[in-house]
Amino acid sequence: xxxxxxxxxNKIIRNMIAETAVNKDALVYPxxxxxxxxxxxxxxxxxxxxxxxxxxxxxxxxGFESIGLKSVLLFGIPDHKDDMASAAYDKNGIVQRAVxxxxxxxxxxxxxxxxxxxxxxxxxxxxxxxxxxxxxDSSLKLLAKTAVSHAAAGADMVAPSDMMDxxxxxxxxxxxxxxxTNTPIMSYSAKFASAFYGPFRDAADSAPHFGxxxxxxxxxxxxxxxxxxxxxxxxxxADIVMVKPGLAFLDILSKAAEISDVPLAVYNVSGEYxxxxxxxxxxxxxxxxxxxxxxxxxxxxxxxxxxxxxAKEALERGIV
Ligand code: PBG
Numbered sequence: 001x002x003x004x005x006x007x008x009x010n011k012i013i014r015n016m017i018a019e020t021a022v023n024k025d026a027l028v029y030p031x032x033x034x035x036x037x038x039x040x041x042x043x044x045x046x047x048x049x050x051x052x053x054x055x056x057x058x059x060x061x062x063g064f065e066s067i068g069l070k071s072v073l074l075f076g077i078p079d080h081k082d083d084m085a086s087a088a089y090d091k092n093g094i095v096q097r098a099v100x101x102x103x104x105x106x107x108x109x110x111x112x113x114x115x116x117x118x119x120x121x122x123x124x125x126x127x128x129x130x131x132x133x134x135x136x137d138s139s140l141k142l143l144a145k146t147a148v149s150h151a152a153a154g155a156d157m158v159a160p161s162d163m164m165d166x167x168x169x170x171x172x173x174x175x176x177x178x179x180x181t182n183t184p185i186m187s188y189s190a191k192f193a194s195a196f197y198g199p200f201r202d203a204a205d206s207a208p209h210f211g212x213x214x215x216x217x218x219x220x221x222x223x224x225x226x227x228x229x230x231x232x233x234x235x236x237x238a239d240i241v242m243v244k245p246g247l248a249f250l251d252i253l254s255k256a257a258e259i260s261d262v263p264l265a266v267y268n269v270s271g272e273y274x275x276x277x278x279x280x281x282x283x284x285x286x287x288x289x290x291x292x293x294x295x296x297x298x299x300x301x302x303x304x305x306x307x308x309x310x311a312k313e314a315l316e317r318g319i320v
Contacts, residue, residue, distance in 0.1 A: 029064075029069055029307075029308070030074075030309060032049070032051045032204060033054060033094055036053040037053050040052055043202065045199035046199050048309075067316050071112060074095055074155075075119065075204055076093060076098065081121060097153075100154055112158070113150040113155045115171070116146075117146070140170040143164065144175075147160065148174050157240075158184075158185055168185055168232075185238050185239050189238065192249065193213050227259055238262065241262060242305075246272060246294075263304040268309070291313070295319075295320050
């Protein structure tokens with residue numbers, strides 16, 4: 001009889017034949033930055049995650065090198081919102097100033113910026129609203145401007161999350177024209193219209209004031225379309241493609257890994273994080289084991305880069 005249990009009998013042999021290890025260098029930590037000073041405000045629905053003013057952000061990040069946390073993904077929450085998202089591409093906007101401060105204090109930190117307009121729009125949509133519609137092509141110009149302003153501030157990589165068609169090409173062209181030919185684009189390629197973003201929208205104050213995001217983010221029922229989105233972004237020149245959310249979309253992640261000839265990222269989003277925290281608080285689960293299993297599943301499914309709110313604690317507590 002063949003007995004698969006033979007190779008499970010002790011930890012040494014289990015570790016020897018383990019097929020997957022989470023690459024610690026591939027963990028990216030999302031962070032929220034707000035105006036003001038001395039602000040470190042816990043996000044209600046995301047225990048352990050905060051909105052930081054720039055000075056507090058610098059304090060927080062100063063502990064990262066010693067735990068081996070090497071990269072952050074920055075989200076800005078501006079004071080001023082309008083219907084052209086003007087604070088998104090202001091050279092003294094919240095993200096632009098945060099990037100400059102971080103790169104000045106931590107030249108070895110790899111700073112990625114989320115490129116989107118929703119946090120900066122008075123209506124909370126990811127593009128320019130005309131009538132009741134989010135207008136694709138006019139939004140591209142603002143997204144491209146935003147990406148260039150992030151690169152100019154010193155961002156190492158830009159990550160468009162808006163889901164407008166053609167934005168990777170538009171951003172690539174704008175970056176190249178401005179001389180940022182070496183700034184990579186990590187595209188949120190297959191980004192689904194997901195209820196798992198709920199806690200994030202509270203955190204970033206970016207919930208749409210009317211309607212929803214279903215006219216631009218993907219329908220959760222579609223897989224073939226997700227691969228088409230990935231293929232389009234590859235064609236447009238994305239350096240890294242992403243699937244988002246993670247856990248409920250591992251099938252998409254695994255299929256994307258098969259067709260992508262560039263590295264693949266996954267975003268373990270706010271709702272996924274909050275569910276773990278809530279269940280752990282109730283004592284229903286073993287939190288660290290759940291985090292290990294979750295991050296490992298992403299690696300096993302084919303993700304190279306794992307964007308996760310668990311990054312800091314996973315490294316601090318030696319979970320992966
Ligand atoms: C901005 C953006 C969102 C997330 C990342 N970038 C929210 C949204 O699309 O509504 C979600 C991240 C998370 O839930 O952790 N467009």
